[in-house]
Amino acid sequence: MTRQIRRVPVAERRARLARRHRLVPGARAERPEDVAESLVALHATDPATVHLSAAARLRDPAVAAVERALYTDRTLVRMIGMRRTMFVVPTPVAPVVQAACAGDIARAQRRQLARDLTAQGHPEPVPDADRWLAEVLDETAAALERRGSAMPKDLTEDVPRLRQQLHMARGKPYAAIGYVTTRVLNVLSMEGRIVRGRPRGTWLSSQYEWHATGAWLRGGLPALDPHAARVELARRWLAAFGPAPVEDLRWWTGWTVATTKKALADLGPVEVDLDGIPGLVLADDLDPVPEPDPWVALLPSLDPTPMGWAGRDWFLGPHRAALFDRNGNVGPTVWCDGRIVGGWAQRPDGEIAVRLLEDVGAEAEAAVAAEADRWRRWFGDVRVVPRFPSPLQRELVS
Known part of the structure; x- marks a missing residue:
């Protein structure tokens, strides 16, 4: 007997996106933690994004609430997690991201740094770079424990070898x-030993x-089985972004094809x-969404x-060239009923300029x-310049 495969049309994918990503007023969250949980992780390469993504989804958006969650509670x-990208994640999810993604990235970055010390060390190559790097990593972690x-500048006083140069x-x-200071600190953070x-x-x-991670987070980051962590991360991503093609999960995590297939199996x-x-889609997530x-x-x-997806045509349409930069970073976007319909920018005088790309x-x-005016009032005197502006965003502020 042929198994009936359920069809999930674009309209239903957009409805799921609206509710699960807390973009409709009735789905907005009380706390920044709830926003991050709903989306698995908040992009944090640009620090403003964390606050603005939360503000778009909170019933009572406030910078202080996000700062409380990050630095007080x-x-x-x-x-650093998926695709060697900076994220903000719920603290209980951090060990999952560490075991599923960051650990592998740390090992690759550690090997690359050792190779660069050998080939690009300035004024001379560093002999026995693997041993040298292991010592500097341990010395830096110990110095941070003491302080x-x-x-970073403080740590170079304790560990002079952090001033080692590379001629890239x-x-x-x-x-x-x-x-090498920043790269050493990044490796330590990707190993889960230190935290921002x-x-x-x-x-x-x-x-x-x-x-030091153990001092910042009570109990540090518990060590999880990497495969079990990947299964859990895939589950969380499908709950937030599914149904979706396998390739979208593979792209979002940065995993290999084999690793992705094994986690999904x-x-x-x-x-x-x-x-x-x-x-x-998750086996318990087949019910239609109105x-x-x-x-x-x-x-x-x-x-x-x-x-959240590599394949974006179902919500982006023909607007990629206007709203994404050459490296695949999205600029500020205007959404209507589950699809991107334009872009926006904050001008130096505080005005929120909007350009709709379709009727x-x-x-x-x-x-x-009205939403643009809400953002204008929320920003007040604060001016935010995206670190990865889109072509349309540049036009709107020129």
């Missing part, structure tokens, strides 16, 4: 000489104090038909919703204008 933690917290891209027009704390400056700053999702494209009332949203650059009708256009 420590129920959210900033870490309790420190900025020697002979090229873009050649540069720099210290409060930034030096405002919530827009990316200069963080460093802390133990998870046991169900195959569905995404309008002619094979997709997967369409919500009409809605609009203004989401920031690098928001986890548009960055959405008078009612939706008025709702977008």
Whole structure:
């Protein structure tokens, strides 16, 4: 007997997105932790994105609430995870991300740094770079334990070898000489040994104090079985972003094809038909989802919703060239009923400039204008410049 494969049309995928990503008013969250849990992780390469993604989904958005979760309650933690990208994740999810993604990335980055020390060390190559790097990593972690917290410059006083230089891209027009300090700290963080704390400056700053993980997070990061962690991460992603093709999960996590297949084999999702494209959904998530009332949203650059899938045509349409940069980073976007319909930008005078790229009708256009005014009032005197502006965002502020 032929098994009937359930069809999930684009309209239902958009309805799931609206509710599960907390973009409709009735689904908005009480706490930043709830927002991060709903999306698995918040993009944090640009520190402003964390606050703006939360603000778009909170009933009572406030920078102070996000800072409380990050730095006082420590129920959210900033870490490098999937695709060697910075995220903010719920603290209980941090061990999952560590075992499923960050550990493998740390090993690769540690090997690469040792190779660069051997080949690009300045003024001379570093002999026995593996041993040298292991010693510097341990010395840096120990220095941070003694200090309790420190900025990178403080740690170079305790560990002079952090001032070791690399001459990268020697002979090229873009050649540069720099210290290994940041790369050593990143490897330690990807190994789960240290963690970024409060930034030096405002919530827009990316200069963080460093802390030993065990001191910042009670009990540190429990060690999980990597395969079990990958199964759990795949489950969380499908709950937030499914149904979706396998390739979207593989892209989002940065896993190999084999690793992705192995995780899914133990998870046991169900195959569905995404309008002619094979997709997967959790076995207990097959019930139809009704369409919500009409809605609009203004989401920031690098928001986890548009960055959640590799295949975006079903919500992005023909607008990729205007709203994504050449490296695949999304700029600020305007959403209407589950699809991207335009972009926006904050101008130097505080105005929220919007450009719709398709006709959405008078009612939706008025709702977008009201949402833009809400953002204007929320920003107040604060000015935020996306670190990865889209072509449209550049046009709107020029």
